[in-house]
Amino acid sequence: MTTADIVYRNGAVFVVDSEFTIASALAIADGVILATGTDEDMDKFVGPRTVTIDLAGKTVLPGINDSHLHAVAFGLDTPPLSLDLSFPTVRSIADVVDAVAGSVAKAEPGEWIVGTGWDEGYLDECVSDPAVRPTRFDLDAVSPDNPVFLQDFSRHVSWVNSAALERAGVDEKTVVPDGGVMPTEPSGRLIGILQEGAQSLVQSALPKLTRERRTEAVRSAISILQREGITSFTDPALGPGGEDLAGGAMGEEGLSIYADLAASGELGIRVSALMLPTGMSGTAAEFDRNLSAMEPPSTVDPRMFRILGVKVFADGIPPSKTAWMHQEYVGGGCGSLCVGGDTDERRVHEVTEMIRVGHEAGHQIGVHVTGDRAIDTVADALIAAQTSHPRDDARHYLIHGDFISAQTLALLAEHNIGVNMNPTIKWTIADLEEGVVGVERAAYEWPYRSAVESGVALMSSSDAPVTTPDWRQGISTMMLRESRASGRVSGPEQTIGLADAIRTYTINAAWQDFAEYWKGSLEPGKVADLCILDGDLAAMDPHDIPSVAVVSTVVGGVEVYRASAWVRH
Numbered sequence: 001m002t003t004a005d006i007v008y009r010n011g012a013v014f015v016v017d018s019e020f021t022i023a024s025a026l027a028i029a030d031g032v033i034l035a036t037g038t039d040e041d042m043d044k045f046v047g048p049r050t051v052t053i054d055l056a057g058k059t060v061l062p063g064i065n066d067s068h069l070h071a072v073a074f075g076l077d078t079p080p081l082s083l084d085l086s087f088p089t090v091r092s093i094a095d096v097v098d099a100v101a102g103s104v105a106k107a108e109p110g111e112w113i114v115g116t117g118w119d120e121g122y123l124d125e126c127v128s129d130p131a132v133r134p135t136r137f138d139l140d141a142v143s144p145d146n147p148v149f150l151q152d153f154s155r156h157v158s159w160v161n162s163a164a165l166e167r168a169g170v171d172e173k174t175v176v177p178d179g180g181v182m183p184t185e186p187s188g189r190l191i192g193i194l195q196e197g198a199q200s201l202v203q204s205a206l207p208k209l210t211r212e213r214r215t216e217a218v219r220s221a222i223s224i225l226q227r228e229g230i231t232s233f234t235d236p237a238l239g240p241g242g243e244d245l246a247g248g249a250m251g252e253e254g255l256s257i258y259a260d261l262a263a264s265g266e267l268g269i270r271v272s273a274l275m276l277p278t279g280m281s282g283t284a285a286e287f288d289r290n291l292s293a294m295e296p297p298s299t300v301d302p303r304m305f306r307i308l309g310v311k312v313f314a315d316g317i318p319p320s321k322t323a324w325m326h327q328e329y330v331g332g333g334c335g336s337l338c339v340g341g342d343t344d345e346r347r348v349h350e351v352t353e354m355i356r357v358g359h360e361a362g363h364q365i366g367v368h369v370t371g372d373r374a375i376d377t378v379a380d381a382l383i384a385a386q387t388s389h390p391r392d393d394a395r396h397y398l399i400h401g402d403f404i405s406a407q408t409l410a411l412l413a414e415h416n417i418g419v420n421m422n423p424t425i426k427w428t429i430a431d432l433e434e435g436v437v438g439v440e441r442a443a444y445e446w447p448y449r450s451a452v453e454s455g456v457a458l459m460s461s462s463d464a465p466v467t468t469p470d471w472r473q474g475i476s477t478m479m480l481r482e483s484r485a486s487g488r489v490s491g492p493e494q495t496i497g498l499a500d501a502i503r504t505y506t507i508n509a510a511w512q513d514f515a516e517y518w519k520g521s522l523e524p525g526k527v528a529d530l531c532i533l534d535g536d537l538a539a540m541d542p543h544d545i546p547s548v549a550v551v552s553t554v555v556g557g558v559e560v561y562r563a564s565a566w567v568r569h
Contacts, residue, residue: 003047004029005557009039011055012536016062016506016521020499022538026060028528031557035524059537059548061502062521063231063529063555064471065509068366068399068420068461071225071235071271072257073155073249075217076209077465083115085150087122093134096123096150096159101142112206113143114247115150116465118159121319121432122485130435133183136161136192149202149247153428154466156317158199160192168205177201177281179338179347181322196316196338197281200244209248215257217249221464222269226561228469229531229550232270232519234461234512236366236399237311239276240290250276252294255307259297262305268560270304270529272513274311274366282313283340284353291361303527308513309364311399312354313338315374318402318436318445319429323371325403330438335371352381359385364514365396366420372403379408383415397457397512400425402445403437409447409454418457418512421446421504423474424467430483430490443491448478452500457511460504472546475501479542498538530554534565 004027013023015036027034027045034045046052076082083099090096096118103113118134125132139148139161147164151157165171172190176182180198183191194202225233235254242250255275261267277290296307315337316322324335339354341347351367355378358365369378375398382396397418398404404419412419426446433442451458460478462469476482478501481490510520519527532552540548551566552559 001044002029002034004034004042004045004050006051006053007042007046008053008055008060009042011058011060012538013060013522014062014502014537015523016502017523026522028557031528033522033524033526033528036522055532057536058551059533059535060522061229061531061533061537062506062519062526063553064229064505064531065232065513065520066225066230066461066464066469066471066505067234067459067509067512068236068422069225069233069464069469070237070250071221071233071464072214072217072238072254074224074465074469075219075221076213076247076249077116083113083150084117085115086117086153087119090118091122092124093126093138096134097138097142100139100148100150104143104146107146109145111146112164113146113148114206116155117153118150119153119428120157121429121435133191133193134159136165136190139192147205149206151199154317154319155245156196156199156322157320158194158202160194160202162192164202164205165190165192168202170201174201178340178342179281179316179336195320196322197279200279200281203244203247206247209251211253211257214249214251214253215261218254218257218261222267225269225469226553227550228471229533229553230269230469230471231529231531231553231555232272232509232513234272234274234308236274237276238273239294241276241279241282245279250279256297258305259299263300267304269555270519271306273305273307274309274364275307276311278354280313280338281340282354284350284357286340287312287354288357291357303515303518306513309366310358312351312358312365312367314351314367314369314378315371317370319432321436323402324374324377325371325437326373327441329436334373337374337377348377351377352384355381356385356388359391359394359396360389362391364394366399367396368399370400370402372405375401375404375408379411379417382417383411386415393514395457395512395514397459400463403441404447404451406447406450406454409451409456413454413456416457418459419451420459420461420512421448421451422463422467423448423460423477424462424470426490427473427477427482427484428467430481431485431488444494445491447491447494448496448500449494452496457508458504459509459512460501461509470546471505472548474505476542476545478504479545498542528554528557532566534563
């Protein structure tokens, strides 16, 4: 009989097996799950060196897997590396201007001022008058000489000042990349807002990130994730297409940083990654050329770091009206695909060709796609690629899939194509979407229940730094579908239960990583990745789940985080 290294007793152990068993005890040996069951079941595994821990009613979950999270960007966007402009830290254009003024006062002449997280839907001036938008002139008043670059919460829109435009050589005569948008005043002057691929025009002028700064950002992000009970994540966009995205945070060097940290045993978390051959407004020819030239770093332990595939950008996001929709937005327009091409037909060809190239090269493909028309286009392209070039178990998936229909979900399930949704974004923008797409369509954004009932592989993620990696809020949102600002319920028919919500962050996320046979549940033989919570999750009101504390995080049987309140006996 094998002796356990650690036995946990007297808790609520969510095994996340096919029956969704909740045991009371758990045994670990050599970094893997030895057994789950009753407290008495564990007696036979206890030896003289076994550490026995009384959970005192606490919950043990499989380690949380945030399956779509930009860790380099998240680390860089964390103060003091970047101004925090998220709601409710800032609530108005005036608040943003004040924050920038404070940074200018401390900065060297000509030094860039960088911030992230502002949300036009939560800026008082814009809420009071939808015709009002942030402009470069607001920033010019406090920063006439220091260039300012502020990305919104989604990273699909940037707000800059005149000095930034001048530093980047951008003016009214600049050619806007296909799929990009640079709004102007009626007089034709640029207002200082750049959307989608147009952001690269100024991002390319930002100071280049050093390897040291990227590594610092990764370490900072991982320390935060460990405190959240997160033991795995997928960084979904690193490559030449990211050199001008998020200030370079999505550049190719991030791949080798993960590989080096894993090789030295310093990673402390399991990382999967997607390569990004081309960014927004890219073409299929560029995608093919860059993908062929990429040389992914080797990995000494694929269970700690592994590159699984490639990322493709298909369209924008609904709040900016850049998602490609079948029906017009409130106020008009249907958005478009964000790839290169001057017509819808040409852009469909480009994104379809990118998917074909990635598929035939043997990669898993994750496609950023949000609008219903773009979703249908991407679904058709993925199925066409698989049909023309059959591959066993490719596990392609849609990233976000905001306005996906029940019919498309059923089609994806039939072809083993997954969907990675973002409940914390839903919670954040539910009220705002009503003014963008109307009340009826906003209610069915991210249709969780339809996805579960379709049988599609459904994963949940934060898309950090778009939202913080708060999976507890994500579970609450899937169960309640309440919005952050008003608390209104958005599409009550699309709520799901606790078990299905937990699966999206655990065993389903492991499916996305081709890893459900070795992680994602607490079944015997799986790695001992644990998230321990202060309380019985099954007994909680869904409203209380966001406030439950993580007291310990374990990766491969090793505790990587311990709250001060967590006492091991």
